[in-house]
Amino acid sequence: MSLLAVHDLAVARGGLRAVEGVSFTLQGGKALILRGPNGIGKTTLLRCVAGLQPPVAGRIEMAADAVAYAAHADGLKSALTVAENLRFWAQVFGGGDEDRALERMDLAALADRPALALSAGQKRRLGLARLLVSGRPLWVLDEPTVSLDAASVARFADMIRMHLSGGGAALMATHIDLGLDEAQVLDLTPYRATPGRVERPAGFNEAFA
Amino acid sequence: MLALLKRDLTLATRAGGGFGLAVAFFLILCALVPFGVGPDSEALRPIAPGILWVGALLSSLLSLDRIFALDHEDGSLDLLATAPIPLEGVVAVKALAHWITTGLPLVVAAPVFGLLLHLPGGAVSWLILSLLIGTPALSMLGAFGAGVTVGLRRGGLLLSLLVLPLYIPTLIFGTEVTRRGAEAGDPFTPMLFLGGITAGVLALVPFAAAAALRVNLR
């Protein structure tokens, strides 16, 4: 049973198609890493899968409320403590064990500190701990290892591995090698959209080309 | 949804949340008017309902851009959009939080500030009632404006420009209730209109605001 199936997907950025004709399926227990040069549309594709942006063409098939999305911004409130931040997202996404998530990301000692006091790497770890409490099977991660040191990257890779072994899946865009044996790589370069007249323009920049 | 309401209320009352600023602004406004029109109580009394309503309206305008802007900056809005709550619900809860932290304190403060402006005693209960009915519409329309301007860097001024014209019907009927209450007229007709507008706004505007947010998220 696949968690995510993408058929002939085209996504647009800035009113122009970025990539088109992308198809892949993602089974439980697998990870897919998107590669490609800057600006090809990795972020846009991930946002489409997360449901934040409508695709221009194609279909995305998955169960409702399956995605946990994490991007550059971690959605942390500096006025709340680490534990409060995490508890909020746990409640919004319908529960999950916050204490265990803090333990796993090595943040337990900081639980009562305000998020304001955290370093960039600690904030990132807290943002990723949110994935654990979301209880969702499909993780969509945009550059998850930004501002993490080597030890934290290893811990993050462990976290992914645990998630995959529990039947979850991960779709991510990252430039570094996480050392995941379960991961396949999809290079988006061949799917770069070719300019030209189209039936349904993605935006003003295509409608008036 | 309850968790979101609780978080917004907590954030508003913690350091940097700006809780109470609206009431302080309201006080300054009510104190400035007599400096402008003179201390004569005969001059102040008839305009008191209008000043209080306009003051409450401008004060609630101050914190509107915070409804979505902060959540947009730190990425919370993206995450909320992927949460199992409909975006319309997020809008409604955020408007409610804005009303509790801004509108409700204004309703409580208005009769006190009314003393400064020699508001007739008979009008006080009508003032409270009209503000209680009218201010939720202000918060919800403000949430719409905030949703439209959330992606803009300097959206604050534009937000006021977009939202203030939408406040006109509520302002007209709100002051009418208070004025008629002060003059022992019939305040029920404008009150019905005021309530009708608020009910309509609460029922329909969340959809428009959520649509605007979706555009700004993509």
Added chain:
Amino acid sequence: MSIWEYANPVKFMRVSGAVLPWLVATAAICTTGGVAWGFLTPEDYRQGSTVKIVFLHVPAAMMAINIWVMMLVASLIWLIRRHHVSALAAKAAAPVGAVMTLIALATGAIWGQPMWGTWWEWDPRLTSFLILLLFYIGYIALWSSIEDADSAADLTGVLCLVGSVFALLSRYAVMFWNQGLHQGASLSVAEGERMSAVYRYPLYLSMLGFLLLFLALVLIRTRTEIRRRRLAALQAREMRG
């Protein structure tokens, strides 16, 4: 062949380019003709020579409202059918509508001074037009502050929808708030005392002229917008490489 084919930018440019010279010429003839004919009409026994401003005031006021309605329709077409030219036409119409509202307000003030003895009165009609002007300003300001054309078109469309409801609501609220001294609609059939034919025909001509003038201006402005979007599209494509 469907009417929607004219929403295709290429086709729109071709057809509008062919129509435009004729439209501009007729608009110029009708507008100047209507206003000049109006100026030559005899003086009204009550209002004297001031009545002649009606040939600017009434057409401008009529267009002020109708242009907003046209923007609403164009916005709806954009939001429902996603025709890009429609969104640009709504954008192009807004400043014209705002200027028409300003003309109506200004000529109203100039007319009101000798008639009512005041430049401004918080009469329901005057107030409604002032509120309409605020909505025009908000709409134009929103278009000009959003850089991304796709977001701008969607957001202004939603604003136009919400604004229309509130403009209508404000009109009734204002009528509740103050019963005014503005004279009734000059051309309404229900009125017992109607405008005499001497004034009516030049007024009709002037109204037709304003309508054609609006159409010409909107076509010109929409064509400019389309060219600007083409330029932006070329630049975007170049950036993408």
